[in-house]
Structures are given as structure tokens and as C-alpha cells.
Amino acid sequence: MFYGYLPMIVAGLGVTLSVASVSLLVACAFGLAGAIAKLSPSPLLRGVATAYTTVIRSLPDLLLMLGVFYGGQILLNRLVDSQGWDYIEIDPFAAGTLTLGFVFGAYLTETFRGAILAIPRGQIEAGHACGLTRWQVLSNITLPQMIRHAIPGFTNNWLVMLKATALVSIIGLDDMVHRAGLASAATRAPFTFYALTGVIYLAVTTVSILVLSGVERRFSRGVRREVVR
Amino acid sequence: MINWQIVSETLPFFLDGLWITLLLLALSISAGLVLSIPLSVARASANPWIRIPVWSYTYVIRGTPLLVQLFIIYYGLPQFEAIRESAIWPVLRSPWFCAWLAFTLNTTAYTTEMFAGAIRATPAGEIEAARAIGLGRLQVLRDVFWPGAWRRALPQYCNEVVQMMHATALASTVTIVEILRVARDVYTNYLVLPESFGIAAAFYLTLTIILTQTFRLLERHYLRHLDPRASVSKAAAAEPIHA
Numbered sequence: 001m002f003y004g005y006l007p008m009i010v011a012g013l014g015v016t017l018s019v020a021s022v023s024l025l026v027a028c029a030f031g032l033a034g035a036i037a038k039l040s041p042s043p044l045l046r047g048v049a050t051a052y053t054t055v056i057r058s059l060p061d062l063l064l065m066l067g068v069f070y071g072g073q074i075l076l077n078r079l080v081d082s083q084g085w086d087y088i089e090i091d092p093f094a095a096g097t098l099t100l101g102f103v104f105g106a107y108l109t110e111t112f113r114g115a116i117l118a119i120p121r122g123q124i125e126a127g128h129a130c131g132l133t134r135w136q137v138l139s140n141i142t143l144p145q146m147i148r149h150a151i152p153g154f155t156n157n158w159l160v161m162l163k164a165t166a167l168v169s170i171i172g173l174d175d176m177v178h179r180a181g182l183a184s185a186a187t188r189a190p191f192t193f194y195a196l197t198g199v200i201y202l203a204v205t206t207v208s209i210l211v212l213s214g215v216e217r218r219f220s221r222g223v224r225r226e227v228v229r
Numbered sequence: 230m231i232n233w234q235i236v237s238e239t240l241p242f243f244l245d246g247l248w249i250t251l252l253l254l255a256l257s258i259s260a261g262l263v264l265s266i267p268l269s270v271a272r273a274s275a276n277p278w279i280r281i282p283v284w285s286y287t288y289v290i291r292g293t294p295l296l297v298q299l300f301i302i303y304y305g306l307p308q309f310e311a312i313r314e315s316a317i318w319p320v321l322r323s324p325w326f327c328a329w330l331a332f333t334l335n336t337t338a339y340t341t342e343m344f345a346g347a348i349r350a351t352p353a354g355e356i357e358a359a360r361a362i363g364l365g366r367l368q369v370l371r372d373v374f375w376p377g378a379w380r381r382a383l384p385q386y387c388n389e390v391v392q393m394m395h396a397t398a399l400a401s402t403v404t405i406v407e408i409l410r411v412a413r414d415v416y417t418n419y420l421v422l423p424e425s426f427g428i429a430a431a432f433y434l435t436l437t438i439i440l441t442q443t444f445r446l447l448e449r450h451y452l453r454h455l456d457p458r459a460s461v462s463k464a465a466a467a468e469p470i471h472a
Contacts (some may be wrong), residue, residue: 184304
């Protein structure tokens with residue numbers, strides 16, 4: 001049915017998932033830094049973080065990705081020329097994951113900011129009053145509760161980012177969508193391969209939703225559930 | 230730093246691209262709005278035979294990348310001989326139709342879920358009260374139910390329109406010359422970044438600001454009853470306060 005291309009496409013899932021997970025790590029780093037900057041007393045940090053989230057969320061991710069990919073190549077060429085090295089080509093994996101991480105970091109900034117604000121201040125004060133160190137307060141009080149508040153927004157951002165990984169095929173990364181294109185060209189069965197890619201994406205989305213709702217339940221232990229109806 | 234000569238030479242192309250972007254956005258958003266109104270009623274229905282088919286559609290669309298949906302339609306459909314030999318083939322093979330179809334199917338799914346949420350959030354008492362004062366079924370729908378649901382959905386709908394505007398950039402992958410395609414062509418011809426992707430970014434940024442400000446005005450109009458300042462009359466607000 002897939003003319004023997006099934007293993008190749010499924011192997012592309014590995015590329016897609018590694019792009020998604022590296023991007024997620026980058027996005028979490030940018031998101032945490034952005035949230036902390038937005039909540040900081042310094043107007044400069046707040047201004048930088050606000051400009052970051054506003055501008056990034058106003059641009060299409062494909063534009064940013066192409067900009068980073070081509071712009072990175074120009075910068076790299078200049079560096080290579082000034083150092084007298086041989087020509088280096090920009091790595092599409094690095095360009096793709098950095099862009100996706102940077103873009104979704106802006107969305108996660110808002111998620112994390114809201115999650116930190118949702119923790120009652122009194123708890124943090126109480127922690128200090130009991131003699132806990134700053135680190136103990138962070139790791140035992142702020143972070144575990146922040147995770148619970150951040151999970152719904154985080155789930156949503158992860159699902160959107162997972163789908164956005166399809167864009168890396170445009171800058172030449174050998175992910176599922178790119179491989180589906182190659183297999184289509186070889187077999188003249190584009191519907192079969194793009195539909196297969198869609199089905200695999202749908203499966204990953206479904207698994208993600210199930211796993212993350214399990215995580216949410218775990219982090220909501222000890223919190224009274226409101227009984228609906 | 231910016232080569233203004235390149236900018237003035239390529240600006241007409243960017244303006245053409247802007248027109249295409251706006252046209253794609255308007256065509257898919259309006260079709261999506263029209264389709265999602267009946268679909269959202271079905272999605273919020275208590276009858277599983279009506280609710281589940283709509284849910285399956287939105288779940289599949291929302292669980293797969295728009296780029297893949299676009300490729301399935303644009304590259305995928307010609308795989309079938311029946312489609313290639315059908316009467317509508319000249320329409321189906323145009324990239325414009327494929328992009329419009331993909332964008333419309335996509336935005337309809339997201340908008341349907343959004344409106345269905347707004348419908349489910351309608352307080353039962355509101356409908357009962359309207360029936361109690363003697364409004365007919367149609368009047369309740371037209372004067373009570375829809376205005377309320379529309380108001381509840383409006384802030385989210387703004388996000389959907391902005392995201393759809395950004396999504397039109399994907400049309401550049403199927404040979405449609407919208408803003409991003411112009412930027413890519415300018416980059417290929419001149420190998421400059423600020424004059425290609427930088428200008429495109431300025432266009433998208435401006436469009437985003439215009440769209441969000443328009444929706445802010447709409448929200449101020451439709452959600453006026455939620456604005457605490459609106460209850461203060463203009464004359465009273467203009468009075469100087471003597472403390």
C-alpha cells in the first residue's frame with residue numbers, strides 16, 4: 001500500500017519528534033526567562049520582555065523561520081569570511097529548533113507568567129517565615145504549584161508547536177512532511193503519503209492529550225475539584 | 230543599512246502581495262464564519278448522532294498541521310483519476326482554490342469549537358427568561374441567544390482571525406504570490422534580509438495591529454455593558470472632581 005516507503009516515513013517521525021522536543025526545551029527556557037523578566041521590578045527587563053512577546057506573536061512563524069535560516073546563513077558567511085575559514089552551511093535543524101523555540105517561548109511567557117501569578121503570595125512568605133531558603137521556596141513551593149497552573153496553557157502550546165514542526169520541511173529538514181514529498185515524487189501517490197503523515201500527526205496529538213491530562217491529574221492531587229452539575 | 234532603492238523597486242510587488250494576502254484572508258474567514266454557525270449548533274447539540282460527526286471533523290483538522298492539509302488537497306487530490314477527469318478539475322487544480330479550501334476547512338474547525346463553547350456557556354435562565362416574557366423561538370434565537378454567544382466568542386475570535394492572517398503565509402508554498410512569497414523572491418534576487426523579510430515583517434506587524442485594534446473597537450461596542458466606565462455618563466465624567 002505504501003510501496004515500501006512506510007519505514008522511511010515512520011523514521012521521519014523521529015526527526016519530527018526530536019525537532020519538537022528540542023524546540024520545547026528552548027521554548028521553556030525563553031518562556032521562563034520571559035515570565036521572570038515580565039514580573040521583575042526593572043522597567044527595562046519588562047520592556048524587553050513585552051517587546052519580545054508582542055512582536056513575535058504578531059508575525060507568521062514561517063516568516064521568522066525563513067528569516068532566521070537565511071539571516072543566520074548571511075551572518076555565518078560574514079564570520080567565515082572575516083576568519084578566513086572554509087564555507088559553512090547553516091544547519092536547518094539548529095535554525096528550525098531555535099526559531100520554533102523562540103516563537104513558542106513568547107507564547108509560553110504568558111502561560112508561565114499567569115501560572116506564577118496564580119500562586120498566593122502568602123505561601124511564599126510563609127515558606128520564608130518557616131526558614132526555607134530561596135531555592136527551597138522555589139523548588140518546593142513555587143515550581144510544583146506553578147506546573148499545575150501552567151499545564152492547560154502548556155498543553156495547548158505544545159499541540160500548536162507540534163503541528164508547527166511541519167514547517168521545518170520548508171527549510172530542508174528531512175522530517176515526515178519532507179519524506180512524504182520525496183515518496184510522493186517517486187511513486188506518484190502524493191495523497192497516500194501526505195494522508196499517512198496527517199494520520200501520524202493525529203496519533204501523536206492524541207497521545208499528547210492523553211499523557212498531559214494524566215500529568216494534570218497528578219499535579220492536581222490534593223486540590224479539591226469543583227463538582228460540575 | 231537599508232538599501233532604499235531595492236525597497237522602492239520592490240514595493241509595488243509587496244503591495245500586490247498584500248492584496249493577495251488580504252483576499253485569501255477575507256475569503257477563508259467569511260466562508261469559515263458562515264459554515265461554523267450551523268456546525269457549532271450541531272457541535273453543542275445533545276444528540277450524539279449530530280454532535281459526534283462534527284466533533285470528529287474538528288478533531289482531525291485541529292490535530293494535523295495546516296501545511297499537511299494544504300498538501301493533501303493541492304498535491305494529493307490529483308492522484309485520483311476520477312478527480313482528474315471530473316468536470317470541476319479545472320477549479321480543483323488551481324492553487325487558489327486549494328489554498329482557499331484548506332484555509333476554510335481549517336478555520337471552520339477552530340471557529341466551530343469556539344462558538345460551540347460560547348453556546349454551551351449560555352445561561353439556561355437567560356433563555357427561560359426570554360421565553361417567559363413571551364418571545365417566540367425565532368425571536369429568542371435572534372435577539373437573545375446569538376447576540377450573547379457572539380459577545381462571549383468575540384475576544385477569542387479576534388485571535389483566530391489574526392492566526393489565520395499569519396497562516397495565509399503558507400500559501401507561498403503552493404505558488405501563490407502573497408507577501409511572504411514576494412519576500413522570498415526579493416531575497417533570492419538581491420540576497421538582502423531587511424529589504425525582503427524585514428519589509429514583509431513590517432507588513433504583517435501592521436496588519437496584526439490593525440486587526441487587533443478593529444476587534445478592540447468591536448469589543449468596546451458589543452461588550453459595553455461590561456465596561457465599568459461606560460455607566461458613568463459623558464457629562465458627569467467631564468465634570469472636574471472637587472475633592
